[in-house]
Amino acid sequence: MKKAHETVNLSAWLDDQLSPADKAAVEQHLKQCRRCQNLLADLQQVRAMTRQQPSYAVSPFFASRVLAGYRSAAAETFWSELDRLWRPFLRWAAVAAIILVALLAWPQDDQALENAVQVTEVELLSGQQELVQSLGDMNQVLQFALSQPSSQFGGFSQ
Amino acid sequence: MQSADDKDIIIASQAGDQQAMSRLISLHASAVHGFILSMINDRAAVEDIAQETFIRAFLAIGKYEFRAPFRSWLFRIALNQCRDHLRKVKVRSIIHPFKRSADDTEIEYADPGQNALQQLIQDERSRALHAALQRLPESLRQVLVLRDLQEYSYEEIAALLHWRMGTVKSRLFRARKELANRLKPYLEENREKGS
Structure with a gap:
């Protein structure tokens, strides 16, 4: 069979x-x-x-084109990889920066706060004294003006 | 498997040595171009795909561990690039159905030592062969290109395509038979010349 x-x-x-x-x-x-x-x-x-197929004729510039493309792709990969690694930390970096600024702006301790209050009080006091001084000066000027004959000040009288 | 020299070149390339990369290109460029042309039969796209294949290979060369021959590893990348290209062409052909066929493109080979008539006959046969290859299903085309154009062993094909040996044998048979049917006029012409 x-x-x-x-x-x-x-x-x-x-x-x-x-x-x-x-x-x-x-x-x-x-x-x-x-x-x-x-x-x-x-x-x-x-x-x-x-x-029987003959081998393929490769362009003489092929290698240099590949290497140029490789360099550019490698650089791109480096930056995108860096970006990918760095991105998750961006949010935390922003939060940390806000906290840091707040800490720097805030008075460091109670003593500093007390000093700040004292400085403010001294300034207020000296301002008050200057005001009293000015009022005293104005009073003297007014008294002097009233003691003078009325014709000297253009008919000014009480 | 590759020689010790090849291994040294690959190790230098892994360390970023661009002269070694250039050497790897000159060793494998022709085979990679031929492989891509057989897979896609689109002369205009071959160089771009080959270029992308090498760039991707060099970007990933640190991951190559010498388990398979370097050329197999490179061809796997080329195969993925060809698949991407064919997928894009398919989408484009749906959008532009009347665009020029890839079969019309000229094919350039490295052998200038032929007279004009021989060259013409060779070109015609090459074009017919590539057109017939292009019409084979992808799995049959792959195995035939790897075996008969790239001269891979059955074991290497099985490793590269993750197939069993039996699958390699049966698909190679189907690919050759299918190609013989499509190239019947050329085979008969040869037979007449031979007899």
Whole structure:
């Protein structure tokens, strides 16, 4: 009885990729099967045609283009990686900056606060004294004016 | 597997040595271009995809651990780039259905030692082959390109594509058979010449 066609193994037989038993089975089958012989011839020709393809002509500038592209991509990757690493800390950095500014602006301790109050009190007191002084001066000027004859001040009288 | 020299070049590239990178490019550029052309058959896009493949490879070269051959690792990146490109082309072809086909593009090869007629025949056969390759399902195209154009072993293909050996064998058979059907006129022409 004629054995089933060994078609799937024909390609592997061409490449010598079969076990000795499979190889013998294919060769035995080929002796008696015209259809498989023709198929094998086609596969052989296709393989030869594909393998005859000449090598591809690469542009002489290809390497320099690749390296320029690589340098630019590497730099981009570096900055984007840095950005990616840094971004989660941005929010915390903002919060930390606000806290720092608040701490610097706030009086450091009670003594400093007391000093600030004292300075303010002294300033207020000296302002008050200056005001009293000014009022005294104004009073003297007024008294002097009233003691003078009325004609000297253009008819000024009480 | 790569030689000790290749290993040294890769280690130097991992340390950021751009001369070593340049050496890696000259060692693998032609194979990568050929692989990409076979996968996408779009001459205009081959160089861009190859360039992107190398740039991505160099950006990630620190992660390469010498478990697989360097070229396999590089081809895996190229394969992903080809897939991205084909996806974009598919979307573009839905938006612009009447745009020029990629099959019309010229194919340039490195062998100038042929006369004009031979060159013409070779170009015609290459174009037919690439067009036929392009019409194969992706999994069949991958295995055929890796085996017959890039001369990978079955084991290397299985490792690169995460397939079993049986799958490699059966898909390679289907790919060759399918390609033989599509290239029938060229095969018969060859047979006539041979007889």
